[in-house]
Amino acid sequence: MSLLVLGSLALDTIETPSRSVTEVPGGSASYAALSASYFANPYIIGNIGSDFPASISALFRDHQVHLEGVEVKEGKTFRWGGRYSENFDDRTTLFTHLNVFEDFKPTIPSAFKNASTILLANIHPGLQLEVLDQVKGDGLVILDTMNLWINTAHEDLMKVIGRSNILVINNEESLMLTGERQYIRAAAKLADMGPDWIIIKKGQHGAMMFHEGQVFTIPALALDEVSDPTGAGDSFVGALAGYLEQSRDRSFDNMKLGLVFGTILASYCVEDFSVDGITYLEEADLDDRYDELVTMSQF
Amino acid sequence: MSLLVLGSLALDTIETPSRSVTEVPGGSASYAALSASYFANPYIIGNIGSDFPASISALFRDHQVHLEGVEVKEGKTFRWGGRYSENFDDRTTLFTHLNVFEDFKPTIPSAFKNASTILLANIHPGLQLEVLDQVKGDGLVILDTMNLWINTAHEDLMKVIGRSNILVINNEESLMLTGERQYIRAAAKLADMGPDWIIIKKGQHGAMMFHEGQVFTIPALALDEVSDPTGAGDSFVGALAGYLEQSRDRSFDNMKLGLVFGTILASYCVEDFSVDGITYLEEADLDDRYDELVTMSQF
Numbered sequence: 001m002s003l004l005v006l007g008s009l010a011l012d013t014i015e016t017p018s019r020s021v022t023e024v025p026g027g028s029a030s031y032a033a034l035s036a037s038y039f040a041n042p043y044i045i046g047n048i049g050s051d052f053p054a055s056i057s058a059l060f061r062d063h064q065v066h067l068e069g070v071e072v073k074e075g076k077t078f079r080w081g082g083r084y085s086e087n088f089d090d091r092t093t094l095f096t097h098l099n100v101f102e103d104f105k106p107t108i109p110s111a112f113k114n115a116s117t118i119l120l121a122n123i124h125p126g127l128q129l130e131v132l133d134q135v136k137g138d139g140l141v142i143l144d145t146m147n148l149w150i151n152t153a154h155e156d157l158m159k160v161i162g163r164s165n166i167l168v169i170n171n172e173e174s175l176m177l178t179g180e181r182q183y184i185r186a187a188a189k190l191a192d193m194g195p196d197w198i199i200i201k202k203g204q205h206g207a208m209m210f211h212e213g214q215v216f217t218i219p220a221l222a223l224d225e226v227s228d229p230t231g232a233g234d235s236f237v238g239a240l241a242g243y244l245e246q247s248r249d250r251s252f253d254n255m256k257l258g259l260v261f262g263t264i265l266a267s268y269c270v271e272d273f274s275v276d277g278i279t280y281l282e283e284a285d286l287d288d289r290y291d292e293l294v295t296m297s298q299f
Numbered sequence: 300m301s302l303l304v305l306g307s308l309a310l311d312t313i314e315t316p317s318r319s320v321t322e323v324p325g326g327s328a329s330y331a332a333l334s335a336s337y338f339a340n341p342y343i344i345g346n347i348g349s350d351f352p353a354s355i356s357a358l359f360r361d362h363q364v365h366l367e368g369v370e371v372k373e374g375k376t377f378r379w380g381g382r383y384s385e386n387f388d389d390r391t392t393l394f395t396h397l398n399v400f401e402d403f404k405p406t407i408p409s410a411f412k413n414a415s416t417i418l419l420a421n422i423h424p425g426l427q428l429e430v431l432d433q434v435k436g437d438g439l440v441i442l443d444t445m446n447l448w449i450n451t452a453h454e455d456l457m458k459v460i461g462r463s464n465i466l467v468i469n470n471e472e473s474l475m476l477t478g479e480r481q482y483i484r485a486a487a488k489l490a491d492m493g494p495d496w497i498i499i500k501k502g503q504h505g506a507m508m509f510h511e512g513q514v515f516t517i518p519a520l521a522l523d524e525v526s527d528p529t530g531a532g533d534s535f536v537g538a539l540a541g542y543l544e545q546s547r548d549r550s551f552d553n554m555k556l557g558l559v560f561g562t563i564l565a566s567y568c569v570e571d572f573s574v575d576g577i578t579y580l581e582e583a584d585l586d587d588r589y590d591e592l593v594t595m596s597q598f
Contacts, residue, residue: 087480181386184521205504206516215595217505219516222483256598296514297596299555 003245004112004139005033005238006045006131007121008101009052009070012274013081013094014228024274025056026080028121028144031234034278035265036119036242037063038286043112045069045131049077049100059279069109073100088229108134115139116248119241120164121234125149125156132163140244142166143195144237147173162194168237171202183208184215197255199240201233207259214252218259219297221267221289228273232266235278239265264289302544303411303438304332304537305344305430306420307400308351308369311573312380312393313527323573324355325379327420327443330533333577334564335418335541336362337585342411344368344430348376348399358578368408372399387528407433414438415547418540419463420533424448424455431462439543441465442494443536446472461493467536470501482507483514496554498539500532506558513551517558518596520566520588527572531565534577538564563588 007029013022033042043066050072060067078101081094106127108115114137120128122144132141143164149157150173161167167190175181178189187198187210198210206219240262247254264286268277306328312321332341342365349371359366377400380393405426407414413436419427421443431440442463448456449472460466466489474480477488486497486509497509505518539561546553563585567576 184523202504205501206518208518215521216598217518217595218598219505219507219518222507222514224483253598260598296516297598299515299517299552299559299597 002112002115003036003040003042003117003119003241004045004069004108004115004131004135005029005036005042005119005121005241006106006128007032007119007123007234008078009044009046009048010078010080010101011053012230013079014230014273015081015083015094016088016228017084017086018227019273021273023053025059026230026274027078028123028231028234030275031231031269031278032119032121032144032238032241033060033065034063034275035235035238035269036245037065038239038265038281039242039261040117040245041066042119042238042242043069043115045106045108047071047073047100047104049073049075052077059275063279069112071107073103075100077101082230084229088226106131106134113137117142117241117245119237120144120160121237122146125153125160128160129156129163132160140165140250142168142237142241142244144168144233145173146170147176150177158193161190164195166197166199167195168199168201168233168240170233171200171205174198174200184210199259201236207236207263209255209259211252211255216252216256216259218256218263218293220263221292221296223267223271226270227277229270231275232270235269236262236266260290260293261286263293301411301414302335302339302341302416302418302540303344303368303407303414303430303434304328304335304341304418304420304540305405305427306331306418306422306533307377308343308345308347309377309379309400310352311529312378313529313572314380314382314393315387315527316383316385317526318572320572322352324358325529325573326377327422327530327533329574330530330568330577331418331420331443331537331540332359332364333362333574334534334537334568335544336364337538337564337580338541338560339416339544340365341418341537341541342368342414344405344407346370346372346399346403348372348374351376358574362578368411370406372402374399376400381529383528387525405430405433412436416441416540416544418536419443419459420536421445424452424459427459428455428462431459439464439549441467441536441540441543443467443532444472445469446475449476457492460489463494465496465498466494467498467500467532467539469532470499470504473497473499483509498558500535506535506562508554508558510551510554515551515555515558517555517562517592519562520591521595522566522570525569526576528569530574531568534568535561535565559589559592560585562592
């Protein structure tokens with residue numbers, strides 16, 4: 001009975017028009033696990049170098065994010081640098097130093113092989129498949145992916161989609177992958193590939209969920225200021241996975257609440273740099289945004 | 300106690316990739332008044348030529364749409380032709396023959412000057428101002444507009460915005476008019492121009508309403524097939540105006556329901572050609588779409 005989060009652990013350098021930060025916590029597993037931690041105790045599957053700052057490990061521990069499944073390798077941790085243009089319309093990758101992540105071989109400790117929820121956060125689909133080969137039982141498999149893998153690892157991506165219960169994908173990617181132009185049609189094609197649940201993220205337009213002919217939409221929260229959009233999608237899927245692990249209810253109505261909490265964590269994520277927006281949140285913070293979403297979308 | 304609908308009455312020719320229709324009911328007042336008719340009895344302020352088909356007048360009468368405020372002039376009715384590209388990504392105007400509409404001078408019969416709701420459907424802002432100059436009392440003024448007037452009648456548009464209670468505007472237009480890039484900021488600037496309520500239509504992404512720091516969003520219904528998008532925005536604002544005239548309640552919660560019914564009528568509008576999707580609807584049809592919206596957006 002546990003939540004596995006497979007993904008990358010990185011030290012990020014982020015440049016925005018207003019401010020820059022260096023060597024801050026990054027990677028899909030960091031955002032996803034911290035966001036999930038408000039609902040369940042996530043176990044990260046990932047790797048780091050011997051230079052990984054103890055302060056970040058402490059931050060994870062403070063949030064009951066377990067690192068027993070994180071391998072520490074001699075060498076440097078994965079580094080990534082990105083620059084956002086004015087208004088966050090565009091992101092340029094400044095550098096990608098995979099370092100120890102280049103030889104990452106996910107290994108699931110035997111205690112976690114019966115995980116009830118497996119979040120395959122954004123990472124190479126080949127690594128996602130290696131994790132699925134090791135887990136046992138009928139845990140809920142949630143898959144997040146990105147455009148890069150559609151082009152560079154199409155075959156593996158198709159395989160891992162076929163073995164997932166919930167596919168989370170961006171709007172453009174859903175269209176790119178299916179050759180469709182409407183989300184409802186794209187979702188139908190994606191469901192034919194395997195997953196029972198298709199969740200399409202639309203950025204500032206919110207998200208949509210498709211399941212057996214039913215559709216649910218949720219708006220993004222209206223924010224006064226965005227500081228750093230990095231990790232918004234990872235936070236969304238992390239909160240979704242955490243909430244589903246906590247609630248153990250795969251009804252359409254409960255899945256809606258998964259999207260609600262995904263939306264809330266994503267909104268906190270983008271308001272600050274790196275993971276700062278999603279750490280040390282109080283229950284009242286989640287309640288506030290829940291109430292905002294009610295005002296925003298419930299009639 | 301009545302609903303005035305100022306707008307154009309036209310005979311449209313519409314070409315889509317699948318089908319073409321000629322000389323069908325069109326114009327902003329036609330769509331808006333028919334959509335409003337499910338909630339209130341609208342009085343159209345407009346003009347037509349002596350060639351206006353009796354069948355269309357009968358259609359209006361069947362829907363309790365009053366034509367006492369429509370002037371019949373010797374000559375031809377306004378004709379408009381448009382062609383939609385594949386997937387409705389683009390619309391080309393084939394022709395615009397204003398005919399008798401060129402000399403349209405709106406005149407409000409004295410019985411209607413105390414109208415409780417005044418819908419200024421999409422039409423030249425100069426004509427919208429002429430109507431506002433004639434009405435008396437504190438009727439609710441709902442203004443719809445389009446990009447054309449931002450460029451060609453900017454001064455009149457600013458004046459009429461300043462005298463409206465509710466501004467309904469497209470997403471791109473809201474940004475164009477304010478020079479902003481985010482809807483929340485655009486809405487704040489638009490509210491500074493006068494209207495208490497700003498409603499931004501986002502097409503397939505639904506609509507947003509802004510009022511005194513509160514935001515409400517509603518998704519568009521997920522449709523299998525679009526036949527003809529002409530008049531969707533007019534139908535949206537028409538249903539909103541009709542619902543507000545019927546309910547006489549300007550609370551935030553009730554305004555939400557106005558957007559709900561606007562969304563429902565717009566969805567019926569685009570499923571068929573011309574006004575065919577919004578005529579002879581039953582209460583059960585509105586209920587069905589209401590229930591769909593609940594499933595789609597309520598958690």
